[in-house]
Amino acid sequence: MSGSMVRVWDLPTRLFHWTLAALVAFSIVSANVGGNWIQWHFYSGYVILTIIAFRVFWGFAGGRYARFSSFLFGPRAIIDAVRARPGAPRTLGHNPLGSLSVFALLASVGLQAAIGLFANDDIASEGPLVKFISKAASDRLTWLHHQNGNVIIALIVLHVLAILFYLVRKRENLIVPMLTGDKSAVESGLASRDDAALRVRAALALGACALAVWYLVSYLPK
């Protein structure tokens, strides 16, 4: 271990990541098992919807490297990142190429949970918002839910392969920082906030998102 460590991922972002990964995996498994598991598939989707809403808020009000503005890059920066040699100065937060996968995963998973609310399994279960649309429309959205499910699986495979590529070929371990929050300080390494006040802000935002989703799936009048 060389040099000092600098906080990059605040605790809320780390909890968000591993909770999302676990729940998305559970959602894919439970959808394929079917039967009574579909109920848990729904619940898992509601929690995913909640934490994605939280993550969008956090993209504006979170720690330095959790903010969207810190990983919005143009094509130029992305091409340069692809061409960068091992040992080139690295970015502390999401790198320009990785940021594409972050946005793609957040968008596709958020969309999936939203579409799921309108989906049905042609047996006994339908999403809580099916009551607002026709059966034909629900069937089309269910089809889209299946297709987008495959897109998500492909994106996850790419995501994990990219991280393994960094580990093996570029000798940069991105996984440990997503667990501990810290990276070894490099040039111009500004730390992210991760203090108690920031975490309280996250908890309050998460609570608000949970209430909104709860209302949406349980109480929205027709």
Ligand code: HEM
């Ligand atoms: C269902 C599976 C997964 C999903 C949906 C997912 C999604 C995401 C998302 C949305 C981010 C951006 C984090 C943020 O800024 O909020 C991210 C980053 C990250 N994920 Fe995953 N992830 C999954 C599985 C995994 C697995 C299995 C690993 C470990 C091998 C992993 C390692 C990472 C790492 C290291 C980062 C940070 C990348 C960077 O340094 O820029 N993820 N992931």
Ligand code: HEM
């Ligand atoms: C991000 C969260 C979600 C993911 C990743 C996900 C994933 C999937 C996948 C991959 C399938 C297709 C399974 C297959 O190929 O047979 C599926 C089916 C389904 N999902 Fe989701 N889903 C999510 C959220 C939801 C939500 C929130 C609801 C409803 C409230 C929902 C309702 C359904 C229904 C009704 C089916 C059809 C099952 C069948 O055809 O028998 N999903 N989901």
